[in-house]
Amino acid sequence: MNIPQDLLYTKTHEWVKIEGNKVKVGITDFAQHEITDVVHVELPEVGRDVKKEQPAAVIESVKSAFDIYAPVSGKIIETNNKVLGSPELVNNSPYEEGYLFAIEFSNEKELGDLLKADDYKKLI
Amino acid sequence: MEKLLNELSSECQPAYGVECDVAKNAQVPENLKRSTPLGLPNIAENDLLRHFTNLSRKNYALSTVFYPLGSCTMKYNPLINERIARNDAFNNVHPYQPIETMQSVLEVMYELEKDLCEVAGMDNFSLQQAAGAHGEFAGLLVISKYFKSIKQKRRKIIVPDSAHGTNPASAHGTNPASAAFAGFEIVPLKSELDGSISLDKLKEVLTPEIATMMLTVPNTLGVFEKSITEISKLVHDNGSLLYYDGANLNAVMGIVRPGDMGFDVMHINLHKTFSTPHGGGGPGSGPIGVKSFLEPFLPVPRVEKKKDKYMLNYKKSKNIGKVKAFFGNFPVILKASAYVKALGGKGLKNVSEQAVLNANYMLAKFKDKVNVPAGNRCMHEFVLSPKTLFKNDVRTIDIAKRLLDYGYYAPTIYFPLIVDEAIMIEPTETESKETLDKFVNVVNKIILEESYQEPQKLKDAPINTPVRRLNEVDAARKPILKWD
Numbered sequence: 001m002n003i004p005q006d007l008l009y010t011k012t013h014e015w016v017k018i019e020g021n022k023v024k025v026g027i028t029d030f031a032q033h034e035i036t037d038v039v040h041v042e043l044p045e046v047g048r049d050v051k052k053e054q055p056a057a058v059i060e061s062v063k064s065a066f067d068i069y070a071p072v073s074g075k076i077i078e079t080n081n082k083v084l085g086s087p088e089l090v091n092n093s094p095y096e097e098g099y100l101f102a103i104e105f106s107n108e109k110e111l112g113d114l115l116k117a118d119d120y121k122k123l124i
Numbered sequence: 125m126e127k128l129l130n131e132l133s134s135e136c137q138p139a140y141g142v143e144c145d146v147a148k149n150a151q152v153p154e155n156l157k158r159s160t161p162l163g164l165p166n167i168a169e170n171d172l173l174r175h176f177t178n179l180s181r182k183n184y185a186l187s188t189v190f191y192p193l194g195s196c197t198m199k200y201n202p203l204i205n206e207r208i209a210r211n212d213a214f215n216n217v218h219p220y221q222p223i224e225t226m227q228s229v230l231e232v233m234y235e236l237e238k239d240l241c242e243v244a245g246m247d248n249f250s251l252q253q254a255a256g257a258h259g260e261f262a263g264l265l266v267i268s269k270y271f272k273s274i275k276q277k278r279r280k281i282i283v284p285d286s287a288h289g290t291n292p293a294s295a296h297g298t299n300p301a302s303a304a305f306a307g308f309e310i311v312p313l314k315s316e317l318d319g320s321i322s323l324d325k326l327k328e329v330l331t332p333e334i335a336t337m338m339l340t341v342p343n344t345l346g347v348f349e350k351s352i353t354e355i356s357k358l359v360h361d362n363g364s365l366l367y368y369d370g371a372n373l374n375a376v377m378g379i380v381r382p383g384d385m386g387f388d389v390m391h392i393n394l395h396k397t398f399s400t401p402h403g404g405g406g407p408g409s410g411p412i413g414v415k416s417f418l419e420p421f422l423p424v425p426r427v428e429k430k431k432d433k434y435m436l437n438y439k440k441s442k443n444i445g446k447v448k449a450f451f452g453n454f455p456v457i458l459k460a461s462a463y464v465k466a467l468g469g470k471g472l473k474n475v476s477e478q479a480v481l482n483a484n485y486m487l488a489k490f491k492d493k494v495n496v497p498a499g500n501r502c503m504h505e506f507v508l509s510p511k512t513l514f515k516n517d518v519r520t521i522d523i524a525k526r527l528l529d530y531g532y533y534a535p536t537i538y539f540p541l542i543v544d545e546a547i548m549i550e551p552t553e554t555e556s557k558e559t560l561d562k563f564v565n566v567v568n569k570i571i572l573e574e575s576y577q578e579p580q581k582l583k584d585a586p587i588n589t590p591v592r593r594l595n596e597v598d599a600a601r602k603p604i605l606k607w608d
Binding site: 037039040060062063064065087088 | 297538541596597600601
């Protein structure tokens with residue numbers, strides 16, 4: 001199972017990459033493996049305000065549909081529209097080409113609530 | 125594979141001409157006129173008959189095979205009920221004809237409402253809803269309107285094991301969907317390993333904003349909720365209501381009643397528990413039952429009886445409105461009614477006893493060989509988790525596909541999601557011991573012998589069906605939606 005050390009994680013299996021005042025968000029390798037083949041992705045609109053731990057996107061796999069939560073509060077400033085046409089990117093490249101969206105966070109303190117790679121490993 | 129009508133079409137066959145019903149001198153603008161022929165297939169009548177007969181022989185149906193589809197209750201639908209539903213006395217009634225000339229129709233609905241109340245321990249039922257999820261939605265609208273009427277703001281619903289992020293779920297997918305559609309926010313509650321509710325965890329999520337908690341008893345793992353009395357007390361002490369998902373009512377009829385357990389609102393799937401056909405052969409019917417304090421909120425019309433006359437009451441001041449045209453799916457109501465009247469109270473109790481016995485009989489034959497996460501006893505269905513037995517990259521999907529080769533409809537798989545590699549089996553009360561024995565032997569043979577000796581065969585399965593294994597992923601990612 002691939003759990004990059006330089007990322008942060010949530011209990012609901014999103015990964016978070018901090019880049020200045022924004023975070024990139026996707027689902028973990030573990031999550032994509034569990035939900036199996038992704039067939040459809042719904043992304044939030046750019047400019048939308050999201051709240052920590054509230055649904056921000058939806059991923060549908062051959063198994064079921066899953067809400068993807070915003071790991072921190074803020075504004076959606078970027079979405080990866082490539083996954084709309086090629087949902088398999090979420091399976092094949094969960095940490096790179098299959099990322100979902102980026103949030104400009106509004107409360108830096110919330111980053112402290114995220115899990116480190118080793119803690120996430122223990123969780124799964 | 126049977127060819128499509130367009131593929132069967134031949135220029136040599138006589139075409140059955142369709143007379144144009146537009147007058148020749150009709151003033152149709154030139155740009156709206158067809159320039160190409162209609163493209164109807166030319167097929168000899170005999171070939172057409174064979175085409176449809178051959179297609180019908182490919183049907184997988186309860187009348188041809190065992191259908192152990194967990195959670196769906198694929199029991200035998202007595203054919204006599206189909207005949208009753210086609211009786212001219214009911215079939216030729218028009219909903220707009222005068223009330224006094226359709227008393228028999230209203231009587232059937234009135235009587236079924238009373239019978240369902242008796243079975244479920246509720247005070248009133250509405251028979252309008254056209255499906256289980258439609259029932260959930262209407263039931264939740266009743267709850268929403270009730271809280272509005274007493275001026276309480278309660279906008280949240282607890283749904284045990286609704287999916288939380290990419291964490292797995294055990295609730296019926298329809299529960300969170302109905303709740304969201306009815307305008308509520310969903311509060312997930314993680315259940316225990318056997319799908320039951322932890323009272324401590326429940327206390328944590330019971331806030332003043334909770335309108336109701338949706339519960340399926342027995343749950344999707346086939347386990348009865350032992351703490352139901354305590355759950356009911358906690359929920360009601362919080363000022364919230366308790367909603368019963370009647371998907372599994374067929375396990376407890378005549379033994380316990382949702383109304384007595386403390387449920388305030390519920391739905392019943394007539395097409396499960398009361399033996400009316402499912403889905404494509406349906407339509408369905410999902411009556412909702414309520415305690416008397418919620419009766420004013422039920423959808424209209426309500427069937428009422430004054431002296432010896434039945435009537436339809438549309439004037440209920442607090443009702444949530446209409447949820448379906450006319451009287452609901454009346455033929456389904458009629459079939460369920462015939463089923464209830466034929467079996468009576470004792471018969472219905474016997475249905476549940478036999479359903480639970482059949483499931484436990486099968487479980488007993490599996491339990492020493494295959495892992496059963498919820499233990500050695502079940503209600504009307506059970507879930508196997510054969511993950512640890514799998515070698516050679518075999519998975520549950522391969523077992524299910526291989527079962528098709530043996531002429532079985534595959535059980536429900538990968539549900540509930542909280543069980544790894546789940547196989548969910550519901551035999552129902554209407555299957556014989558011989559059928560159950562044969563099925564158990566085939567499943568065990570596939571898992572314990574074939575998966576070791578001939579794993580490739582399982583990966584290739586189904587081998588004997590008209591079409592081989594379909595690519596589910598491509599079907600969803602790149603669907604081909606038209607013939608060309």
